[in-house]
Amino acid sequence: MKKNLRIQSGAAREYKSLKMLVALVSLVVFTPGYSSPGNNSPPAADLTPAVDPFLGVDGGGNTLPGPYLPFGMVRVGPDCGNLRSNSGYTGGPVMGFSQVHISGSGGGAKYGNVLFRPTVGELDVQKPAGNRKSESATVGLYDTTLDSGVRVELSASRRAGFHRYTYPKGTQGHVVLDLGSVLSMYENAGEGQTVLATETRILAPDTVQGRVIVQGGWNIGAPYTVYFSAKLNRQPEESGVWGPVGIYPGCTRGVTTVKEHGGAFFSFDTAQDNQVLLKIGISYINCEKARQNRDEEIPQWDFDQVVSDNRAAWNRELGRITLEGATGDQQRMFYTALYHIFSMPTDRTGDNPLWTSPEPYYDDFFALWDTYRSSFPLFALIAPSRSSHIIRSLVDTYRHEGWMPEARSGNDNGRVQGTTSGDFLIADAILKGVEGIDYQAAYQAMRKNAEVPTGPCDQRFFGRGNVDVFHQLGYIPADCERSGSRTVDYAVNDFAVAQVAAKLGKTEDAGKYAKSSKNWRNGWQADKEDDGVKGFIMPRNRDGSFVDVSPTQAPMVATDRKDPYVAWSQHPSHPGGSGSEPNIYYEGNSWIYSLAAHHDVAGLIELCGGKDKFLQRLDTYFAKYHQCENEPGFFSHCLYVYAGRPDKTAEATRKICARFNPGRSGIPGNDDSGAMSSWLAFNMMGFYPNVGQDIYIITAPQLPKVVIHLENGKDFTIIAKGVSDKNIYVASATLNGHPLDRPWFRHSEIANGGTLEFQMSDQPTDWGCNNLPPSTVSLPGRS
């Protein structure tokens, strides 16, 4: 999911593409301790210094620099400026520090709830916390000193935030709760959040609890309620509540209504003791649960211990992969990528307000459309227990709500960008032997996705809109929204369904969906030409005729605006409707979607006019039309391999990787819940998954040595001898000592560990040119 404007505007961004290449040859090697290869227990040493929480905060990456645990329910951070930022983080004044965020999203912001701010001097509840004089962030700790002189340190457990405020001695110090603050406020017409109401209760001089009810945000979800219970480590001299009209010292109850700000304040004499600690438990069930979450996770007042516990938890995730010989920048980019990948979605197990279940519960799939291609294949490889945990939650949501999430946030499904991407997670999991999932129930959910069309309102929230028409006509006709992209998406999706059906012995279904997985070809207009290339996915009318649109554009379908949901969403009183859904191609154009049938590459090469024309098309595409910042093109650098040119895949990979850097603008576009980071992590290691298949494409390694400590206790080691910024091509390879003359391997070949060793070269070689990856059809005429 991305802010849709970006594609069309191609807004300038700060790229430091050379920085990484330079770093590769640096002699200064940053070396945090590794766990020994073969040691699959949690690493003894601390990998967290390799993570830079500021990587990707700028330039549209929208990553959150504040502290949180892997998949943590609470993510603390500064909310800055006009609160329009997706992570809350920007330059400008800090309004305060809220407890709930997501990391790396695009579109309208979500969350930014339960904001506290320390201020000094005469009480002014509306005053921002102030500008930052200095700031730093490490895993588990955000630390800033404000121009007010207050130092703010933030840490987090899974469901509680921990703040430490150090005031200038002798000032009047305040802790102000602004419960009416959320990110992207008041943007009713689009994807903004609207605070519907807040409730504040000071239960004791050192204890405040309450809730905020919020509607909107990117997924245009139903209202969500965040409950909190906060405790101070000392008694304030004075406290009270405040609202839109005044401040009420001595009062303990405050309620505000739509778009109002309000909350509580606590004032301290800092002459003797100038430090105030604040623990804030969060829940989506009620305040009592928020209090329990707080007290269970942070029973003491030891701030440093919470930071330390946070880092220990991160080391358990980061330590799944260890690097040897990597430069400091490489380590920073790789481990920060892992950090981002293990940030999302949000594990809300035990805190589901909607139903009671023994199954896990995850929220903030933001969106699976972004993460199914590379984040989840990475989980399936390095953290299958997490993959299983998350997929079980998807299936349980299907059980209780009737549909698996495609995207989900604030306890509500929505929005759907392409197709039902959760299906790919299940296909990937079953093909890669992920255990603990009720695959029969999962298949029921997939089959419903593939068969039951969702209506005009529903289609943006779950399921596949017009999937009945897709089966009838063999494509999504041009009068339906997203006709160009969904014709391809649904076909690719059906391939995943077919895979699972086959695995479960449902032969008839497997045949049916294998057949419809070819439907993307029905959208192919063979004689459409653009920039020397012939044949494009084009919108098609119900009578079979094609609609003439430019392959470089993402135009809207005029007739589509009659969609009743669009009419509703455009009503002045109603939020929503500003997304890319009415476009023919969702977050892309025909150049991109014409190369998106990654399940049927042989067929694609054929339609493109054979290998040579395909290669020529890819060259033009990468020279001019590839958008590395959007997910529909995520697999396209692998396509060269299918046409016998691993060397060109290596070049394309390096070229795309150069769009990343270890700086604050280090991610070329929204990180999309770690989707971009997972693309980078895979390709730095040297391979990339074809999601929904048992296949990884070797894109050529960039790190000298990578050891993946698999959950089964085995290690999968990748060695790239001689790799450098010049030696980017594979000259030869061995797998477990045996020559490997193909640019791909199966999951089953490395599932029990092993060593993949490359000899790198500074010149293209013919390695792997003749042993091409399987596609779903035979490829006639391959040389």
Place this chain on the structure above:
Amino acid sequence: MKKNLRIQSGAAREYKSLKMLVALVSLVVFTPGYSSPGNNSPPAADLTPAVDPFLGVDGGGNTLPGPYLPFGMVRVGPDCGNLRSNSGYTGGPVMGFSQVHISGSGGGAKYGNVLFRPTVGELDVQKPAGNRKSESATVGLYDTTLDSGVRVELSASRRAGFHRYTYPKGTQGHVVLDLGSVLSMYENAGEGQTVLATETRILAPDTVQGRVIVQGGWNIGAPYTVYFSAKLNRQPEESGVWGPVGIYPGCTRGVTTVKEHGGAFFSFDTAQDNQVLLKIGISYINCEKARQNRDEEIPQWDFDQVVSDNRAAWNRELGRITLEGATGDQQRMFYTALYHIFSMPTDRTGDNPLWTSPEPYYDDFFALWDTYRSSFPLFALIAPSRSSHIIRSLVDTYRHEGWMPEARSGNDNGRVQGTTSGDFLIADAILKGVEGIDYQAAYQAMRKNAEVPTGPCDQRFFGRGNVDVFHQLGYIPADCERSGSRTVDYAVNDFAVAQVAAKLGKTEDAGKYAKSSKNWRNGWQADKEDDGVKGFIMPRNRDGSFVDVSPTQAPMVATDRKDPYVAWSQHPSHPGGSGSEPNIYYEGNSWIYSLAAHHDVAGLIELCGGKDKFLQRLDTYFAKYHQCENEPGFFSHCLYVYAGRPDKTAEATRKICARFNPGRSGIPGNDDSGAMSSWLAFNMMGFYPNVGQDIYIITAPQLPKVVIHLENGKDFTIIAKGVSDKNIYVASATLNGHPLDRPWFRHSEIANGGTLEFQMSDQPTDWGCNNLPPSTVSLPGRS
């Protein structure tokens, strides 16, 4: 709690005062079967025909004619006209039938949630259900036929509504859910309710669930959320959702935002089968709980069985008292009064969204200020197990929120009208031996009420505002709101605290609060004269001087408008603030509050200048100033007894009772959650409690024979020989065969049953004139 305008306006109402007196001599005796006297098990016969659900629906009684169980969480009913009515019920078109109501409230309306309406013809989701061609209501069943030809029958279990719609055969029949409909909508400036958002989910063709989030209503509470899960008995031909802009057939998800209407529709072909049944489970926790509530309570589709079960439950409550020889009107008035008394508050045990507890949970104390005087003393006498259950809930709310409810609705405390009336329930309970209550914890809650003042915002929601000033100055000064009434209220309240302290052996506290219970005298301006009477409770400045206001008015204190809460509540963006709180006397004036010290009547008589002047004052008061429709005067008819004139109490009682009648306008003012009904029930039986004491005043019986089947298995029988509309005076009395020459008795005298027998006379007698009830001080000079 009353709509405050009523006092000031004295609006004309329909009274049928003669009807009851005429009915008394009617020879046609309506005789439902009774349980045998002495039989304390549930009555074998059906008492429910004596209940008229239409009694009190008009003329401001605001009782709900729709079906519900005793203290039921669901109360079903038609919501009519402009939805401004408190019960939803008025003439005019029926908008639909919603599931949650309260009965007999004043002020701004609350609830009216989850409204369904059957319609016919072309689908128009906005169209009201229509006008009523006919309508009837009995216990457990509301039955109307609309001008559309649709017959609607409604019944209810504790947490689920059951609807049966019979359509004209062959029409297109629809069931429309309007989740955005609530009572008293959009009155933001006052005490109206605002729908913040709704969510609708059609989970299966015959199943819809969702929620509505509502802010406001009389208690200006924090937002509450009503969840529902509804099931149809058959599959519709078509269904969909609708919103403010359109209708979306085939869609299953609908979300609306502030003040929008929306929901779902289900369309049926009625050619073959023209009946549709609908079960609607309600919960305040989530939709899953709503579904459980529905399926546990109404597992089948047997509508008549639900009606029958409802009546059986009511018979268990109504059968606590049996009558002999009563006229049909008397029976109707008496049993309908019991019906109203056992309607409120709402038993939400097991459905508390705020905390988990083994204790009961009640909501909709609307308000204890109304019901503490007579409803709860009646429970303590005839249903002490219910009294215990409710008081445990008050104490548990104190444990979790810090304060006992005074009023409470929508899971939120507020508003406070006078003092902390819950204290009286506890005093009454401990004095009358109600078991199962943690009286130590209860006393902690009482003591907090008596000691910890609530600030300017808080004081309208819980606790006693300015109680510190009350203890410092001995009165509430005139610059505080409600100074006139709260000076008296707090003193009376402290008497109750003293009673409990004494009972628990807390001698020091008992002494302290006995002393402050005299503080009402500090508000007495001895030389203030009005209408020939001298001495009134007057607002008093902090320097001790009195403020000159008319004893017949309920003026506001000008300075009080500076109260920051008032400023907030008057802000255009904020609901609330239209109540009587800024008045010097809450729902009354000085004539009324000057007689309100029912715990210190001896002192009152003394301040009034002795017995004769007191009697003269009472005569003037009842001739001109008594307001039977507001609770501050509820005990005043008993005051004659304290001055040795039981005959005048009998006359006043009959005079007030004549304001009631068995018709639709049968209650002279808001029933106030059964407060008015409980006043009537006591006085028809012939006695009335002095709440917070072990004392009942004999006000003279009106029914020939009453048998109270006490929970301990004993019967307390009251026989009034010769009673008629003329024979209103007691000539003589016996208790268990022994002469009783006093116009009062103690609870302990009848707690184990017994027989109180009166010989009635048509002339005043000197019975009981010389054996006066105890007061808290000796009464010198009594003749």
